[in-house]
Amino acid sequence: MFDWLANPNRFNRITEKIQPCIFLIAIITLVSGLYFSLFDSPKDYQQGDAVRIMYVHVPSAWLASILYFSLAISCVFYLVWKHPLADLVSSSIAPIGALFSALTLVTGSLWGKPMWGTWWVWDARLTSMLVLFFFYLGYILLSNAFERKIDGSKTASVLAIVGLINLPIVKFSVDWWHTLHQPASIIKIGGPSIDDKMLLPLILMIFALSFFSLYMIILNVKTKLIEKKCEALLLKSNLEEISKAG
Amino acid sequence: MSLQSSFIQIFISHIKREFLINFRSLVDVIAIISFMILIVTLFVLGIGPFEEKLKLISNAIFWIGLILAIIPSLEKTLQKDYDNGWLDQATTSPTPMELILLSKSLAYWLIVIIPLLISLPLFIVLLNIKLKLIPWLLISLLIGGLSISLIGIIGSALTLGAKRGNILLPILIIPLIIPILIFGVGISEAVRINESPLGNLFLLIGFTLIYLVISPFISAFLIRIAISR
Numbered sequence: 001m002f003d004w005l006a007n008p009n010r011f012n013r014i015t016e017k018i019q020p021c022i023f024l025i026a027i028i029t030l031v032s033g034l035y036f037s038l039f040d041s042p043k044d045y046q047q048g049d050a051v052r053i054m055y056v057h058v059p060s061a062w063l064a065s066i067l068y069f070s071l072a073i074s075c076v077f078y079l080v081w082k083h084p085l086a087d088l089v090s091s092s093i094a095p096i097g098a099l100f101s102a103l104t105l106v107t108g109s110l111w112g113k114p115m116w117g118t119w120w121v122w123d124a125r126l127t128s129m130l131v132l133f134f135f136y137l138g139y140i141l142l143s144n145a146f147e148r149k150i151d152g153s154k155t156a157s158v159l160a161i162v163g164l165i166n167l168p169i170v171k172f173s174v175d176w177w178h179t180l181h182q183p184a185s186i187i188k189i190g191g192p193s194i195d196d197k198m199l200l201p202l203i204l205m206i207f208a209l210s211f212f213s214l215y216m217i218i219l220n221v222k223t224k225l226i227e228k229k230c231e232a233l234l235l236k237s238n239l240e241e242i243s244k245a246g
Numbered sequence: 247m248s249l250q251s252s253f254i255q256i257f258i259s260h261i262k263r264e265f266l267i268n269f270r271s272l273v274d275v276i277a278i279i280s281f282m283i284l285i286v287t288l289f290v291l292g293i294g295p296f297e298e299k300l301k302l303i304s305n306a307i308f309w310i311g312l313i314l315a316i317i318p319s320l321e322k323t324l325q326k327d328y329d330n331g332w333l334d335q336a337t338t339s340p341t342p343m344e345l346i347l348l349s350k351s352l353a354y355w356l357i358v359i360i361p362l363l364i365s366l367p368l369f370i371v372l373l374n375i376k377l378k379l380i381p382w383l384l385i386s387l388l389i390g391g392l393s394i395s396l397i398g399i400i401g402s403a404l405t406l407g408a409k410r411g412n413i414l415l416p417i418l419i420i421p422l423i424i425p426i427l428i429f430g431v432g433i434s435e436a437v438r439i440n441e442s443p444l445g446n447l448f449l450l451i452g453f454t455l456i457y458l459v460i461s462p463f464i465s466a467f468l469i470r471i472a473i474s475r
Contacts, residue, residue: 138418145408154471173425
């Protein structure tokens with residue numbers, strides 16, 4: 001009955017070793033990335049110091065998308081191979097991904113204030129990021145909407161997979177909608193013609209935030225594993241008490 | 247051959263059943279139409295009675311009204327059958343659940359689309375829709391309605407037995423049907439500015455075909471989860 005615990009134990013053993021390394025890489029790249037992005041990178045000739053928002057904005061946008069992808073993939077693992085650990089992984093990814101997409105929206109609107117003059121512009125990327133945020137929100141709400149935890153995780157996993165099919169279409173249709181309504185192009189954040197001095201902190205920050213979120217996901221999964229073990233132990237002790245009383 | 251014909255018979259009988267249930271009382275039909283009229287009225291009251299402004303956004307109002315009018319009735323498409331045990335019985339029948347759900351979503355499409363087609367002249371007058379737009383509006387309404395009901399079946403299967411399912415359903419559904427709104431409004435916009443609406447129409451058809459393929463399987467999978475509780 002508890003044979004699935006074999007794999008979580010292996011997970012615990014492996015992460016025990018690699019978790020400090022991930023944390024170290026995250027800290028080193030974060031500190032150096034922040035130093036380069038805040039002090040040792042040139043101002044943009046058009047955007048001025050506001051360009052430094054990009055060093056948080058672009059990594060979070062990238063992470064929000066990649067985390068949704070990995071969320072849906074681990075949902076596939078959960079539904080097809082019924083691996084309980086996969087469910088823990090996807091439910092740990094969801095809040096982090098939602099946080100990053102919210103961060104993208106906030107930094108985007110902070111960047112928009114000096115650039116566009118308003119806090120919010122219905123830019124194609126911001127709009128599809130808003131939709132992505134609602135996909136995360138839907139996943140989290142649905143997985144908590146059932147009496148039994150397992151029903152919620154199964155149903156929400158299906159939603160995540162439907163979202164994986166639907167999100168590229170949404171992304172495409174929003175781009176399509178934007179070109180129809182607003183042919184004039186806006187300044188692209190981080191186009192291909194980016195200066196090397198700006199590219200270095202950007203790459204460092206992408207690494208920093210990726211490793212940081214990997215660390216947080218592992219931490220989340222471990223916490224959930226411990227919670228599950230506690231529940232199982234509690235159940236066991238209750239059963240023993242009942243059998244003793246009987 | 248006999249298997250095929252029996253599948254078609256089952257298919258038709260399921261559609262008949264849905265029609266009987268839904269059209270026995272005309273309350274639902276009247277509710278959809280009047281709800282949509284009220285949404286349109288709210289929009290016009292919010293904008294003001296300016297002819298020029300209305301001309302620009304009447305297409306958007308029509309499509310948003312359509313989506314908002316369909317969503318409230320989505321929830322009970324499966325919920326009733328789930329509550330009274332019909333779905334439990336249906337899983338034990340030799341008919342594949344996928345087929346039942348496909349017929350259910352097609353029936354739902356007809357149930358929603360027929361009142362809207364009846365009331366379409368009313369909206370053409372209310373929103374001052376141009377005559378040349380009407381055939382395109384009809385086509386996009388038919389196809390868009392089909393994809394909304396296919397996605398709606400997924401949504402209503404997702405929220406089967408969920409707490410606060412009626413609030414959850416729009417949150418789950420609306421992000422999924424954004425492309426329908428964009429392509430649907432795109433067709434009308436293209437006609438308005440005298441361009442070919444075929445690009446948007448094909449995109450809408452493609453989107454609908456994707457969901458025509460995956461929707462029965464996904465919702466059948468969800469219903470098996472819901473039944474196993």
